[in-house]
Amino acid sequence: MIKKTRSNRKHTSSAHKPHTMLTFISKLLVIGAAHVLCGLVLYRRRIAHPSSLMASDLIVFALPLGAAFALYCIAFWSTGYLSNRMGLRAAATALTSAVESFVSFWLMLIFAFGRYGT
Secondary structure (H helix, E strand, O other), X not given: OXXXXXXXXXXXXXXXXXXXXXXXXXXXXHHHHHHHHHHHHHHHHHHHOOOOOOOOHHHHHHHHHHHHHHHHHXXXXXXXXXXXXXXXXXXXXXXXXXXXXXXXXXXXXXXXXXXXXX
């Protein structure tokens, strides 16, 4: 019978597996694409069919941005990165999610303004 020691145990941290990083990156791309598409649809609706609901910047811009920020937070938190330091993990989650939301928001604006005007 083989006795398990520290040297022959497999490291099981999910934060450092290559397939986990690919999954994380694919989640970020899907969330970003969904944010851009949702923003385009709402902005097109605002331009093509003006209504009092679509005239609200809160509905057209802030709602998709808030949803994307929340989904980016969930995606980053689920990786388990920095799981032993909760304060740093929360700060890193908020910071990276804010940066990712900012980038996808500006991509949405570039596509929407380029396609439908300002």
